[in-house]
Amino acid sequence: MPETAVADAATATARAASAPTTREDRAGWLEALAAALDDDRAELVRLGNEETHLSVARLDGEVTRTAAQLRFFAGVIREGAYLEAVVESPDPSLIPPRPDLRRILRPLGLVAVYAASNFPFAFSVLGNDTASALAAGCPVIVKAHPGHPLLSRRTAALAARILPSGWFALVEGMDAGTELVRHPLVRAAGFTGSTRGGRALFDLAVSRPDPIPFYGELGSINPVVVTRAAAMERADAIGTGLVASFTRDAGQYCTKPGLVFVPSGGGVEDAVRNALGEAPSSRQLTDGMTEAFADGVAAFSARPSVEVVRGNAADGASAPTVVLVDADTFLADPAPFLAECFGPVTVLVRYDDPQLPALVAALEPSLTAAMHRGMAEDVTALAAALTGVAGRLLFDGWPTGVAIGWAQHHGGGWPSTTASIHTSVGATALRRWLTPIAYQDAPQAVLPPELRDGNPLRIPRRDS
């Protein structure tokens, strides 16, 4: 077999992974990476701006987010609850009898990370997947996104400066991407991107001789329901908020609200039309995305009983666009309106009140679902109906903006992810890269310190 970049990197990382690290070691690495991002912020933001067309302000905020995420995971592993340590004393009276059993999570091994286009920092080379994998104790090989190659290499150089040899590598190109997910040493993969690209890599991961977990965060339509009571109270604010959310950074968010159910005649549609005239436009990440967006909007325009309203577009930018349909049109064939169109477009579906349950029932799983409700309205039934379709269910707000914390869940059923019970953001993102081990009647010396008698490292632990 010829030596490839993937094979080289995998060999090097496998060697690194065999040397144990402590949580404190890795927390230190994560903090050093965060500090280096802060130090090199000006140059990194400039490179990102040149390659992605995202604004300097947005990218500057994204560097802050990315550094905060690295520091957050440092805190999570220092605390130690993520290890889910359990120590159970023997009980010979049980059937079957219970020996001395101690459970903990250990790192899975080498992780492959597929970087996203739309977050060149936060979901890219040193983003959520890399940060959580390193925190978990897994070395990482990142497949760079072709949308920002110079920034990817620059960020990788920063990582190489700080991380011990063998803990990190960057590879580029589609062939390297498919080789990586099939490499025998790779134990799990994280991906952020399109449903089509993610499914292709997922199919490779699960058809290996030894299938591996593939955590793909894919396309998401992020439905929003505006109730009639909400529209009566604040149609203007809702319309303005929606336009700001779906046009933010050219609508290039996996959490963009892409489908909005609005009460017919409730004023939200007018508010959206008004706000659209004022909405800024910006260039998309790549020319390919700009073309795909134009094709997507043209496909909406070509459908019967569909109105397409475009805002203004600066030179080279994609125009903010609203697609309007009646509930009957949507319900007759929901599929075209449920597919993500990446860019500044959203679909408004006008409903008469009795139609709302059928609209909600037609939804597919998404990363988020949102509702805007009346101040005193009982929305328990609607919330229950939306629970099944969303990883995050939010109220009176917009889904763009994904906070980092212990309670966050950034996931959802297919087609929004390939691995519905896992998250790619928040403390529990770590668990994707960990696997349990139970020690039975083990001598103290071979146990990880976190499982020893007396809990010498004082981590949160279940002792019984």
Place this chain on the structure above:
Amino acid sequence: MPETAVADAATATARAASAPTTREDRAGWLEALAAALDDDRAELVRLGNEETHLSVARLDGEVTRTAAQLRFFAGVIREGAYLEAVVESPDPSLIPPRPDLRRILRPLGLVAVYAASNFPFAFSVLGNDTASALAAGCPVIVKAHPGHPLLSRRTAALAARILPSGWFALVEGMDAGTELVRHPLVRAAGFTGSTRGGRALFDLAVSRPDPIPFYGELGSINPVVVTRAAAMERADAIGTGLVASFTRDAGQYCTKPGLVFVPSGGGVEDAVRNALGEAPSSRQLTDGMTEAFADGVAAFSARPSVEVVRGNAADGASAPTVVLVDADTFLADPAPFLAECFGPVTVLVRYDDPQLPALVAALEPSLTAAMHRGMAEDVTALAAALTGVAGRLLFDGWPTGVAIGWAQHHGGGWPSTTASIHTSVGATALRRWLTPIAYQDAPQAVLPPELRDGNPLRIPRRDS
């Protein structure tokens, strides 16, 4: 589409799953199922004995285990820690700002369970997968194992008497099995059985238009290392213990020790040969398994440099068998010795001390790995090497017998499972059937009680 048993059952269970249940409701069901197993024990054991050839004593103990497991899961859900509830208060100073976020696990939906042959109670109709899925709040359709159809139907009738309509169904036959894993309403599947059968169903699960998690517990070789110091201290006890473990119930355990590294000339081999003459024999579960076992032993006999020693066999029973090879023979082509041979056989590999690291390095992942060590021996390096290949690592004992508890892990890397980070036994088996949801800025009334302000149900919860 013609109505099939699977389609009927799926429709009924989907209706059931849409009605919310409380943890207390479900704990009550589990306890009632356990009580019914106890009540009907005599008839159930008799049926099981007729269909499986497992002894009455063994089956009686297995009913006790199965009832204990149902009660254990009732306790786990009553406590509530399994929900992993987190309540985080807003913090607008963060980048990105944090809203009110509350995370909990919710049931995934309809679960398909594929029953095993070798545990007609504990890993079958009301076994670990069904008990944990019901506990999690998921209705279940069980595909019966053809090895014990009457017992399966009898147990299903017991379940139908106790569970509310739509929460449980039994289907039979290979066609029903493949239809089940592909049914659009099925959200996850649990399987216990052979690597070949499990992989075939796994392939169907992941090639669906909407892939679903498939938790297969497959074949496992469960390697054992006997150190020279251990052999010097207690070769006889180790040899006797090994024979008792691998011949127990005709060796039909996923945790049977199938590969044992023994120091050459250390006395363990002689002890095993002696104990083999005294070992009982019993009929295997099915005629097909008896034939497959004979074929497997014949294949060992046909290999060069392999000695096959058979114990005595009662009429129709499979003879307890030991396969002996030198480390050189094993290392030249480990594959035939790493494949599970279901039945009362184990492979003894004689090693000279410098060969042990290479032997351990040749192992594939297994549900368990065990070592027998000297009383004062430092085994940290050997334990570290075995950590990567075992879901449960045990010391100075035998892997058969899987305790039920909070610290148990019954899993492992491929080929011992299809889903390496999950367990099929123990408290965390519940997690396979749960998916997180995060509520953002939700009104109290729509939140599950477990996430409300003040923690009214007093479950273990992370509040920050």
